[in-house]
Amino acid sequence: MASGTTAGPRPVRIEVSGLTKTFGTVRAVSDLGFTVEPGSVTGFLGPNGAGKTTTLRMVLGLITPDAGSATFDGVPYAALREPVRTVGAVLETAFHPARSGRDHLRVYSRAAGIPVARADEVLERVGLTTAGRRRAGGYSLGMRQRLALATALLGDPPVLVLDEPANGLDPEGILWLRGFLRHLAHDEGRTVLVSSHLLSEMEQTADRVVIVGAGRLVRQGSITELRSGAQGAGTVLVRSPEADRLVAVLSGAGLAATRGDDGLVTVEGATPADVGARAFAGQVELHELRAESTGLEELYFRLTAGQEQFSAGAAAPGATAVTTEGASR
The missing domain is CATH 3.40.50.300 (P-loop containing nucleotide triphosphate hydrolases)
Incomplete structure (x- = not known):
């Protein structure tokens, strides 16, 4: 083509x-x-x-x-x-x-x-x-x-x-x-x-x-x-060689920051701009800064929750009660 x-x-x-x-x-x-x-x-x-x-x-x-x-x-x-x-x-x-x-x-x-x-x-x-x-x-x-x-x-x-x-x-x-x-x-x-x-x-x-x-x-x-409409202030992933100091700076600014492996810090209830500004003010070096991406599937289930025609009363662990089969009328 x-x-x-x-x-x-x-x-x-x-x-x-x-x-x-x-x-x-x-x-x-x-x-x-x-x-x-x-x-x-x-x-x-x-x-x-x-x-x-x-x-x-x-x-x-x-x-x-x-x-x-x-x-x-x-x-x-x-x-x-x-x-x-x-x-x-x-x-x-x-x-x-x-x-x-x-x-x-x-x-x-x-x-x-x-x-x-x-x-x-x-x-x-x-x-x-x-x-x-x-x-x-x-x-x-x-x-x-x-x-x-x-x-x-x-x-x-x-x-x-x-x-x-x-x-x-x-x-x-x-x-x-x-x-x-x-x-x-x-x-x-x-x-x-x-x-x-x-x-x-x-x-x-x-x-x-x-x-x-x-x-x-x-x-x-x-x-x-x-x-953009679903996330607003959501989850931000940030990586730094000074992860411990970054957590201290963000926590001191009232942000919920959690240290993970390899210098990765997860920040809840924030935007990348919030985190970047706080890190800059604290003179913390950053190697990565991004919002956690929300996939279409997650957006879909979030937006249509409670509007499904059929739901399972006791779903297996990890299973969802919502189906998107194409038989809707």
Whole structure:
């Protein structure tokens, strides 16, 4: 995949505003709003029952909201002149088991008014050229995910909406998908919205995340922004050849400092600027000074605590009661 070799499709922005949906007595989505910008990968995260799939279905016009809207550059999906050339979506995989992957794509191409030659192009893009003439019924789950992605790309759309596209992929496939989605967004300028329960993978793939819980927006922004908002004064790690004197200086300034091995000092309830200023004033030499990084997984569990649909009453030691499986409705 060569970077910057083509102009790419026109940029399209997704805007969700006030989306609300109730099923009987259950409020699945409540006044939900967020934006997805072109040229970036946006991760859509939330516990089971958070309303992720319901939201994606409303965005794609498959479910009518009770209130609110979802638009692509101001136009609802149902009003798009050529939806397949604007939005490519994968919510679930479904193929005729006796039809080859290539024939599956050719059928969809004809139905959408797209030249059938496009089928071979997208098969190559997702790495299924050699398997394209095999029956889809013999495909592995990971191959089916690739074929579904190829189907979404048939119209060369500027927007991709993907629900759990990494399901069934092996580590090599997940690495490929990460690079592919980032290429589509960063190099081709597409708008990529992807839900996933693989938090560590989203941390490496997504530029921004939208986190929902109980049908409401919990937080949206870049992972850096989320870290900044969640941490504030947190844990600072500092290394010095004068660790004992550093602990004395920091403790004398009212900071909770603990000495560890190899000159490492852990300071709770402080920022790097606080620690650096105190060390400078005390003329203590520093070799390392940094805030303890908060990973996306920790941020996620902190932000969605208590909003999970299922929880274990007596979890095994070290196990978490929160699941992020992608079956939310």
